[in-house]
Amino acid sequence: MKELFSRYGVSRNRVLTATGLLLLCLGFNNCSMSTQAGNSQPVDSQLEAKVIQVIRNHPEVVMESVKTYQQKKQEQQQKAQMTFLKRMKANPKSVIGSSPTTGASEQKIVLVNFSDFQCPYCAKVHQTLKQFMAKHQGQVTLVYKHLPLTSTHSEAMPAAKASWAAGQQGKFWEFHDALFENQDKLSNSFYAATAKALNLDIKQFNQDRSSSAAIAAINNDIQFAEEIGVDSTPRLALNGEPLNEDVQLADLEALLIKVNKR
Structure with a gap:
């Protein structure tokens, strides 16, 4: 040769x-x-x-x-992820930005979730996170970061925009739950029906999900994911400690104990 x-x-x-x-x-x-x-x-x-x-x-x-x-x-990617995890460990609040949160208002223990509403693995993790947060909502702050994988999931971006629009009326997490629990129904008609069921102002909802502000907010999360080397979903970290994609409730509980001992 x-x-x-x-x-x-x-x-x-x-x-x-x-x-x-x-x-x-x-x-x-x-x-x-x-x-x-x-x-x-x-x-x-x-x-x-x-x-x-x-x-x-x-x-x-x-x-x-x-x-x-x-x-x-x-x-x-590994270098970028390590930098992110160190930053999160030193200052958990620094990674939240304008992302929707639920749980503890103190934001001392932060669980970040990069997710895609059409990802089946994300839907599975969603169920685990619901159980975990029901028990620890007074101690843990859950943060949602949009990472719609548009090359494989045609409804990922429309669902993300709809959830963002619901968030403008204080209903992000209710809409978030509905999306993950009805992945087989994701469509424009489902988003509209869910907005109606949550008593949202439909005119504002439709304007918000079609707005440049919605695109900008989602793109900010996507850019952040790129910067820290995250290119798949679900990806989670608790105060700088990464979690496997197939995270179990026991894994979260064990990691919380570890974080509390610091």
Whole structure:
């Protein structure tokens, strides 16, 4: 393979770099996070032709490039997540922002949940969180962060907007519960019916869920998730301590005891 690189007049590292750029141009990006426009770099046309020939003859180069890219991205995500967890451990309130909260007003013990209303795993965790908060609502503050995975869940964004609109009338958590407990019914008609059942001002509800303010609020959460390396749901942390996606009530109870001992 060295001979092939020499014949083309390019180094192995340069080939791998260019291959990575080609893969990005072809759309090899994370399924839940879109590639930002304007970040791609131009690839020299002659080098591109040479790289394509190398790929045809040696597809293992592509695999190596993808592996390197994924490893680097994973390391970046882990670093960002560790920074976030340290920040949360030092100052739990700092991660709340303008997100909806329920439970303890003191906000000394904060449980953050990055979630998607159409995610089946999030619905399962929702049931666990309801049991946990029913017991510890005077001690724990639950924070909801929107992370709608729009590439796989067509109703994730509309549901997020509807919940935000309900929150403008003080009914976020009631709407939140209705969405998770009726995932098979998520639709425009269901959002309207739920708003009516909660005695919301329907005209205001419809205006709010279609507003730029709703989009901005949700995008703020999405951007925050990107910054700290969160790209899947559900993702939870209690005062800087991460929780598994398949979190059980016993796990939450044990972690709460640990946090209280600090």
